[in-house]
Amino acid sequence: MRTHPGIGQAAVRRTHWGRMVWGGTMNAGLISADSAETHWLSSRTAFVLAVILSISTFVFDIIAPPYMALSVMPYFLVVAISAWMRPRLAPFYWFALCSALALVGVIIKAPETPGLMFMNRLVTISLLFIVSLLAFLRQRSEAQLLQTNERLGQEVANRTQELEHSNKQLHASLQELQLAKASADAGNNAKRRFLAQMSHELRTPLNAVLGFSDAMRQQILGPLGNSNYLLYSNAIHESGGALLNMLESILVASQLESAEYTLREENVDIRPLINEVVAAETGEANAKQLNWRIEIQPGLPLLRADRAAVRRMLASLLSNAVKFSPDRAVLQVLVKADQDGISIEIHDQGEGIAPQDLELFLQPFETGYSAETAGKGGAGLGLSISLGLARLHDAMLKLERGNPDGTIAILAFPPERSIEARHSGNVLN
Template sequence: MSSHEYGVTMGVSTLRSKLLAVQIIVVSLALVLFFIFMEYNRYRVLEEELSERFESIADSLVAPIANSVWNYDLQTLQIALAPLSYNPGFVTAYIKDNDGDVLASYGEQQNLTSPDHISILKTLETLRFGKVKTVGTLQLIYNKSVNNEQMLKHLLIDGLILLIIAGVLLWVTTFTVQRLIGVPLQRLILSIQDAKSSNKRQQVDWSSKDEIGYLVQAYNDLQKKQIAYENDLQKSNKAKSDFIANMSHELRTPLNAIIGFSQMMTHQTFGELGDKHYEQYAIDIEKSGQHLLELINDILDISKIEAGRFKLRKSKVDLNGLIESTIQMVKPELGEKQIEITTDITANLPQLMLDQTSIKQVLLNLLSNSIKFTPNHGEIKIKAGYSNHNLMISVDDTGCGIAHEDLERVLKPFEQVGDVYHKEREGTGLGLSISNKIMELHGGTLEIESSLGVGTTVSVYFPKNHLSQVA
């Protein structure tokens, strides 16, 4: 089972690689220590065997050599020493009398001070006239380094065996770690990645009576709870959307009547109202009704978008004309606050396949926000053109601005930020959220740049590869 099967590479940061590194270190250290201990013991055994062999040889020569020394048979002494040369490691041998004079010798006579040379000294005794007589000494010198060649062969063989054992142990431990830890962790990571990328909830197929099994079981339990929660949330959202839709309908019907009758009273369709205060009251009623209707429409729109029932009806849209008509709609508000509005629109922008009503709503929301939060005698600038091969429309104002930490919040439904204006301006805080979601439905994006006390620039982008351009 490869690590790429689960989208997880075998890098130094993975748990498996760390465990494998620990395994290699521990196994290697254990095998090296075992190898050193084993070879040291082997070397000691060879040393002891060599020492015992020469001790045995010396013991076997003591009796015959002692008799020859007693008889002063030098030729026999020389003959007795000659076979020693057939023993590996033999260096030299001396036979001396009680006065220390050398009676016979055999082997090397130089470089006898090497630390590898081991000397064996035996006293020569013989039984004469019923008494044990000491007649001299026998000294054997052998070289213990004769074992080095044999040790080298053992080292090579044992080293090869050790490598094979190390490879088998590493394979077994790696397979075990992969099977008992790597596989469940990979499946767990795959499930988490699926949940993050596609909101796909799936159980991890693993069961073991250890910490990994407990972790997987806990994760599966959380997944079950999350699935149940999401199902309940979907039902709740549907119920909320249905309720909002019904309530919006129930509110719109009498509200439209209130707005209609207040307009008739304002225009005095059926005659004068009498007192001038009634005329102002009618104007106030109409404004309040229009404002309430706008709030209801915003809430209904966000509800449709969240429920996935907001349908786009695309048609050929002239961006130049769309921008101009939107500006005309907010001219009264601009004049009331004496805000100067300028445009910088690239000539001959192409027609695009868009939902004209919803895109006009986006532009109207952006302009309304700018007017709402720009002080009297402020400035608003609209730009339209190309930016990095995308079509872009931006609304730039000299309003109060938004703090950097609040930029993400303003795109969430019902969010209004800033102590400067959140209690002073009317609205639900849905304008930017609706605009952002409409742009997402079109495959576009909405971006905000702002500085407190300086102003705000909101830009919308229409990627060409997501839109059907027409001539």
């Protein structure tokens, strides 16, 4: 297992019980052997120095003159060195040894040693005890530090192992997500191919239905005889047109989703285009006795855009305005141009949309189904398609709640798509 450098590296190494200097087993604690060896003074070196120094001091003390009280001073160094030895009680062991050697030295020289020397040795032993206590405290602090390092190192190792496990899980999850994405992309590609194929397959019979029903309602081959046949042919033609429009909407939505929709840009005059779309909505608008108020700014510049795409966006917005407005309502269309570009606003007098749902209605297949919208029709693709087409033109499409009610749809084209108008005038219908 890989270990974290620093404190973790020392902590995960093998530890063992240290041995006492006289062969006994130490009675406390685990201390890292490798960590002890990293000090400037290893335990083994300290032991050898202490032995040599204690023996040398003992010999020197014996041969030194009786009045030489400083002959036992090296014992302090021996006890201090014991702080670097592994056994935790080593300072006290060496204190006992040095004290015994100091007393033995006095006893050997007893015939020629004044009583003051015994007092000197007692003071020396007392000071040796203090030094051994300090050495023990230093050794214990180091042992606690090593144990803390070992514990922290183990925690680091555990955390590292947990992170490696989490990393493996994340890697596995990432692979699953990649597989799921690949599967979803394959499904989307298959869906687009299916829609393209079905569009071709359905257009042929729908065109036949529309063509023959149109010939029947115009009685090109002669009178139908029964007046109900004329009503039926009109219904067939209208239903076929609705199916064809829905089919085209699904195909456009698929092309927008796959970024395969290509703009065919040209200079578009918005005025006749709006009148054309309004005329297409005249039937349903007249049935609800709706009134139009169209205001187009004089001298409106031409728009550099895909005419079919702009017509589809306007048709969707105006169709929704007609669909959700109550009878005898006023529908307002405002078109203006300024330094920010060309903007088209469509105001209706319907129930309106809650502020928190304004963005929701721009999502695919969102119809805002409720008691007020039930039976209004539509697959929920018009606004989402309009949003996609607007983005292709670098335009903005947003919905706002009217004041006090109704909904305002705003389609704003950037100024770089404006072209100076070749004619001017204001049309009020």
